[in-house]
Amino acid sequence: MTATIGAPVERVEGRAKVTGAARYTAEIAADRLAYAVLVGARVASGRVSSIDTRAAEHAPGVLAVLTHLNLARVAAVPNLFPSLFGRAAPGETFFPMQTDVVHYAGQPVAMVIASSLERAQHAATLLRIEYESAPPITTVEQGRTRAYEPSRIFGGLIPGRTVRGDVEAALARAELRIDATFRMAANHHNPIEPSATTAFWEDGRLMLHDATQGITATQMTVAAFLGLSPADVRVRTQFVGGGFGCKAMIWPHVTLAALAARHVGRPVRLALTREQMFTSCGHREEQEQRVVLGATRDGRLTAIRHHKLSPTSEFDDWAEPSLGSSELAYSCPNYEGVYRLFRSNTMTPTFTRGPGESTGMFALECAMDELASALGIDPLELRLRNHADADPSGKPWSSKSLKECYQLGADRFGWAQRNPAPRSQGDGRWLIGSGVATATYPVPALPHLQAQRARARLYADGSAIVECATQEFGTGAATAMAQVAADTLGIPFERVRFVYGDTDLPNSAAAVGSAGAGMLSSAVYAATSALRDQLVQLAIADAESPLHGAEPAAVDVKDGRLTRRDQPDRSEAYGDLLQRHSMRDAEAVGTWIPTGWDTGYAMTTFGVQFAEVAVDAELGLVRVRRLLGVFAPGRVLNPRTARSQLMGGMLWGLGQALLEGTLMDVRTGRCGLVLF
Amino acid sequence: MRPVSYARATSVAEAIAALRAHPDAAFLAGGTTEIDLLRLDVVRPNALVDINALPLSRIEDLADGGLRIGALARMSDVAEAPAVVERFPMLMQALLLGASAQLRNMATIGGNLLQRVRCSYFRDVASPCNKREPGTGCSALDGINRGHAVLGTSDHCIATHPSDLAVALIALDAVVRTEGPRGARAFPIDEFFLLPRDTPHLEHPTEHGELVVAVDVPAAPIARRSLYAKVRDRESYEFALASVAAAMDVQGGVIRAARVALGGVATKPWRARRAEQILVGAPAQRDTYARAAREELASARPRQLNAFKVELAQRAIVRALETLAETGGPQ
Secondary structure, three states: OOOOOOOOOOOOOOHHHHOOOOOHHHHOOOOOOOOEEEOOOOOOOOOEEEEHHHHOOOOOOOOEEEOOOOOOOOOOOOOOOOOOOOOOEEEOOOOOOOOEEEEOOOOEEEEEEOHHHHHHHHHHHHEEEEEEEEEEEEEHHHHHHOOOOOOEOOOOOOOOOEOOOHHHHHHOOOEEEEEEEEEEOOOOOOOOOOOEEEEEEEOOOOEEEOOOHHHHHHHHHHHHOOOOHHHHHEOOEEEEOOOOOOOOEOOHHHHOOOOOOOHHOEEEEEEOOHHHHHHOOEEOOOOOEEEEEEEEEOEEEEEEEEEEEEEEEOOOOOOOOOOOOHHOOOOOOOOEEEEEEEOOOOOOOOOOOOOOOOHHHHHHHHHHHHHHHHHHOOOHHHHHHEEEEEEOOOOOOOOOOOOHHHHHHHHHOOOHOOOOOOOOOEOOOOOEEEEEEEEEEEOOOOOOOOOOOEEEEEEOOOEEEEEEEEEOOOOOOHHHHHHHHHHHHOHHHHEEEEEEEEOOOOOOOOOOOOOHHHHHHHHHHHHHHHHHHHHHHHHOOOOOOOOOOOOOOHHEEOEEEEEEEOOOEEEEEEEHHHHHOOEEEEHHHHEEEOOOOOOEEEEEEEEEEEEEEEOOOOOEEEEEEEEEEEHHHHHHHHHEEEEEEEHHHHHHHHHHHHHHOEEEEOOOOEEEOOOO | OOEEEEOOOOOOOHHHHHHHHOOOOOEEEOOOHHHHHHHHHOOOOOOEEOOOOOOOOOOOEOOHHHOEEEEOOOOHHHOOOOOHHHHHHHHHHHHHHHHHHHHHHHHEEEHHHHHHOOOOOOOOOOOOOOOOOOOOOOOOOOOOOOOOOOOEOOOOOOOOOOOHHHHHHOOOEEEEEEEEEEEEEEEHHHHHHOOOOOOOOOOOOOOOOOOEEEEEEEOHHHHHHHHHHHHEOOOOOOOOEEEEEEEHHHHHHHHEEEEEEEEEEEEEOOOOOOHHHHHHHOOOOHHHHHHHHHHHHHHHOOOOOHHHHHHHHHHHHEEEEEEHHHOOOOO
């Protein structure tokens, strides 16, 4: 049997997904299921002055119309804290429909619950809602003069200002300076599955199905909002149709679904419409970034100043951490990163794929290209000259293969063969250009991350189940975890069933920050290692076992058997051992405590991307012909699913650079009008 | 979703009668836009009369060498019809560059001509819109109007007509055939689309219960050398920023005849008659094309975010005509 970790194993849930057998949240069947429809505020700032619900209440099939006048109050509004930490993780510290205030367009102001979706939708159109509205602030242009410097951003995790050395002095001395400003549109995630929650109450216990990147985060958050014990909230969700960050935090609609179910005494499904996906679950904020580089004539960076201005909500200090990459991407003695925010009539922004890295590296790398051009140095060579051999604090990297990435990428792309002179390469009416950029992504080695747990059980027939309170939202985690379990227990991949999608299983954090596979696999490894060690101990203490008396470290597990490495003929199957001891199975729980900052190593993923782009200058067309990415992300559990992840990230970058942007109508503060 | 009744008609007469009986009823063909608009509460019929079972999907030769395309023929079927591919390449291209493969398999020719605009404010019932609710105002005039029209606009509506197919048909002098309360009628396609003026809610000269049954495309030897060029932000699944249907007959370096129509820039499929006048009799060269394009766009009225379309449309015309002159268009 060969190791499966690192093998391109096909997704275990692939067939269920492509045949439609996999059930998503809005497809969960329930007896007497009722349907809730949210009605969003049509103004972006002000208050609801009146709601006439009579026509809606009398429409056929309507069970309830809830507004701030009759919706139950939430027990508490928990602090905004990213969902990695085992606490409540609301997307914003504002819960709608508690008062008449309107902070942003689309904010829920009413909820109609009816016996069918269509009836609820129709009744929602019968509501007559009047507003007192004030002119909204929603864009950087409008908010520029109101900006302030927050002490911390991103749920309090990141300081608003980070300084190393003396940037001002270094820029004054710099032989060359580049000063560039970048404007970036807001982005909305829009995974293929819009967010949805199905809620019902069973013997006083709240049962939820939720399209979430963290069923445990849903559990903790809804429990906090409703004043329930986590023991009284159970979330079951196996499949999630993508998230890209909009399901990383737990947004108000989830708790509203639970409140609706309690109000009508029936199971309630609340599925957001595509339009509501623009005003219900966060976004990447519009932003302006300014990068000032100082350098020597031979292309050594002496200063990086990276400032960002962006809108946040009226109640939270949130900016995606766009400046973190500039702090460590290159060796540079002087650095200054400053976030500035202004209050706006939008909801609180949130994680959006490449949250901060994609925008921050875009700005930094464009500035690096400007510098390369000004210096007459090849852009790749400039990056090599500024390679950071250690992190800014001097810690060695846990691993870093960026130079190898540069080399491999340049070879495969044919970087050396290009003519760098502008407009020198063409194909018919197309001008052809190429470019390169460094990629970085942090490893979330943060203090206070929650313990990750998994439970492993081996049956006497040599099959195993491994359980964990996680979910499969398209990353391939269920497949990769079975691979880890199979290798650690020494049984074939096909004999492992990874069981997930239920908060009654051992705890794991939400799958966010590209940390899911790393954290989950550590728990699975801990559980399966503990189980293996337990069985090894059982065998070596057993006089009837061929392994009796062996050193534990001298026992291999392979092909469902325990074997003395130095005496391969002294071996027995797991099943024989268990049966001799009248054991149906053996079981162990494994716990992995995430490392904090004090590992002695700096941890960051590096890579490089090359692009070949065609431009029709006359018609203004931009078409990307080739994208090549080379990444060194550490140990790859499954190259097939890892490749999908990387390709997905590159395609998001392509869309972000060329096509995507949420349009805001500044007159009304409304975005995401029905554009499709 | 509003309550709506549904019935399936088995003959044209029955379908027309069903609509006449219900002042708020609507025909349902491919449904690729209508159902969306129904769900968005933008269109509010109280009854749908499904016409998909009617025998209106044939593509037949006309005696003069033209084609009669049944109103229920699917976009994908028309695009693949050998007669279309051989005689009217611009029509084939306009069909294949429109919508998406899935939509083309459902959407009908009649429905394509009757499709509603993609203006965000039209599709958003919370926004004022003269087309949706006459007299409420036009949100697009000073709103997000990058995709909006620069030709044929009024102070009441600047929504772009979204069809690619109609642009090719207008270049080909197609005729829209209907049957209705007043019997059979035929509209030159240019007259089938109304300018918004101060009545943007009126889009066609037809009356309630009048059913498009076919589109006639008259013989046009010039169209064998024709093309449809579509400029858009991305290569597929996207509407035109500017598009050009063009055919040109060049002999001895002189343009003997030309057909030019524009999409993506006007409130109706736009026959560029001024450009054609300049082209005919002039030398087949870039200067001619540029002058024709310039004069055609002279009446453009851009708004804040769509001003680029005035220049882009001209460049698209020049590119289309240059391509035709160089290659003769795809044969």
